[in-house]
Amino acid sequence: MALPSYATTGQKIGWYSFLTYCGLVFFFLIAPIFVILPLSFSSSPFFEFTREFMNFEPEAWSLRWYRQMVGIASVGDTTVVSNKWMLGTRNSFIVGISATFLATALGTVAALGLSRPHMPFKGTIMAILISPMIVPLIITSAGMFFFYSKIGLTHTYLGLILAHTALGTPFVVITVTATLTGFDTNLIRASQSLGADTVRTFFKVIMPLILPGVISGALFAFITSFDEVVVVMFIGSVEQITIPKQMWAGLRQETSPVILCMATCLVALSIALLTTVELLRRRSERLRGIKLRN
């Protein structure tokens, strides 16, 4: 929508001030994320733009925090003893990927059931399945802390994976049920009447059509686990460092610019995931013949 050529001056002023306002809001949304990118290349140990840094003086710019992050650097005279960041990265990926697989499998199957017209108590069950997304993390963590320690799951990777699976499933359920609305059930009948059994129908007919939704859901589940810190703090052991946990520790105790480097990497990761999801969404809409984004 643009202004028609006959717009009065008042309308023009109104329209452009509206656009300016919107521009500011978009700036408010995006600017904080990009402000950390240059700062991660600063040699200053504080989170601030120094005058030298702004003037592009070579010594004010450095990769020292990145080197420290990957564990090949020394700070002053003392070498960094252990590399918690790389350990955290490894753990985050182990927990994240396992939780994603579990959440995707459970969530996709459940979404198939929920989308059937015969499902009883659909609303209630849906509300229960989505609840991990709504219940505040601090309450979830407290509950898991007490219960998991009773059954010996605290301080184990299994405990973390199960907890993160529970947190990730709502996203899979939501995206897959969304993909399944408008799914032509006649395709299943056609497949079955042509002699395919349930499993074959699932993998050859249903799966290719809902795959974009499944992958989006999986990526959501992954990022949820990858970003989760409260549950990890409560049920993980001291050695079970993940990236967010290390960032949290970094923010509360030893404010180190390595956090900014890790943050930059995470922003890159989220851009990659977002791009994937957007491309998938468009593909899915093309497949289903929907033109509008919805």
Next chain:
Amino acid sequence: MNETTTGSILTTEGVPLKVSLQKAEKRNKIRAILLVAPLLVFILVTFLIPIGDMLLRSVDDSYINTVFPKTFKEYKKWDRQDLPSEELYKTMFFEVKDSEGYAIGKASTRMNYAKSGWKSLLKKSKRKFKKIEEGPYKEQMIAIDKKWADMEYWKALGVMVDATTAGYYLNAVDLKYNVDKEIVRQKENRRIYNHTWIKTFKVSVLVMIFCLMLGYPISYLLSTLPLKYSNLLMICVLLPFWTSLLVRTVAWMVMLQQKGVFNNLLVMANVIADENRFKLMYNETATIIVMTQILLPFMVLPLYSVMKTISPNYMRAALNLGASPLHAFWKVYMPNSVPGISAGCMLVFILAIGYYITPELVGGKDGQMVGNWIAYHLKTTLNWGLSAALGAILLGVLTVLYWVYNKLVGIENIKLG
């Protein structure tokens, strides 16, 4: 077609069609349930039962009964008028003397909630009781510490004789039991939770309002722009949504701190003097600013999806009929977008009310919400009953909101991009 004399239709196998259909329906139902069952059981075991288990702690007062079972049995006989009998002193004496130090420590922490002073009394007594070999115990105990002759202490035990208590819930709203088990207000300097509840609601409502104020115009813009541009701008909304919460919080720390980007820009532009930099960090303002940015996508997505369905012809018609643009917006467009407004506001409020990480990192002392107190009692004071009670109240409020949200919007309509 097989037609019987009674008139019911039969299938080719000779079964009435109605029965056969019911069977098929039932089979389909079972199949659907079987598909959902694994996840439902999983969520139940890994998520719902743990939360329920924790909530039970908010009324649980049984531990102390396992440490002093005989004392409490004897206690019920006491008339609460004069000092207890020698018998009650004796049972108390032996149960303190014979219990593990750990159990006494844990129990005395609980007793201290009812009447402060119990903890030190029991610690001292546990040490000195070892030397006492024979009765009468009453005098010897009072000789060790005069508190044993103080009726207040004995009366306070009455609050704990039942295995369940409402005490933690009372604490969570700045009330308490006095030693006679009457509900009274907390002392002036210990009233913190009502203030916290009000603050939590205030912050959540403000965040919701700010999100609406910022989100409504951009949703409108996004829904009216050609798809080519709106998809591009949508990235601006979705990228924060996909970016780690901690990353965004760090980013805001860089922006808002005393020597942060925002203050630097203002100083550079000579708007403020170097020494008058704004204190934007570690207070309630910071909590509100950061939470608004973090929750804004949850407002924009439902608003956008509703606005997308409002035909631009409505506005054109209104303008054509002589309404001013503002009037047309207010009378035609706005009412049509109400479902989006309610969906977005409720979602933002629901998510805001339980926030913990952001207030903890940027809120300082002033910007703490209920979630932070729950964590504080879980990790620092170990008053798990109180954190469970705070959690239960919060969860109760959320359940009501969630139920309303589900009725109004439908939980399956949550938008994720």
